[in-house]
Amino acid sequence: MASLRAVTAPRGCMAVSSRRPCVIVRAEGQINPSIRKNEAKVADFVTASELPKPKAVLCRCWRSTKFPYCDGAHLQHNKDTGDNVGPLVIDTAAPASPQ
């Protein structure tokens, strides 16, 4: 459930009357709507050598049905909201650099 915060006198706010202060109610919601909500914090631990090859595409929009991997769900989220989120892509095929 999104929390609501009242913000007084924001930049660009047009007061309707001088006796009614200009107030915007801003909704500040959760990023993750449904993934493992029974966990206090959804952190994922993976081993680099076990990532898919030749690349691993990791979800950062919290809407993938393949989470923690990307299924392209960010495209619909961006379309719906005007957002610009995208995945993390890891090239797992390149040889290790010399130590």
Next chain:
Amino acid sequence: MASLRAVTAPRGCMAVSSRRPCVIVRAEGQINPSIRKNEAKVADFVTASELPKPKAVLCRCWRSTKFPYCDGAHLQHNKDTGDNVGPLVIDTAAPASPQ
């Protein structure tokens, strides 16, 4: 800018009167408030062998000042909103498994 969606008869909604249907206005906002908003889609491309060792901690809350790496900003976001997001942690020290 968050979009608003009216949702009728949600679970737990208490109608004020029988003639006024119960309506909650839910704000469905963007996940990314400020990172590279001049880009249509923020995808990051990294090479596994160049990730920090012994582990790489990748941001998934879009609030890190070290994006695409985690700076712990998800902790404040979770506190503020009741969310449960966390980073992706990649163990980069483990030896590669046999091919």
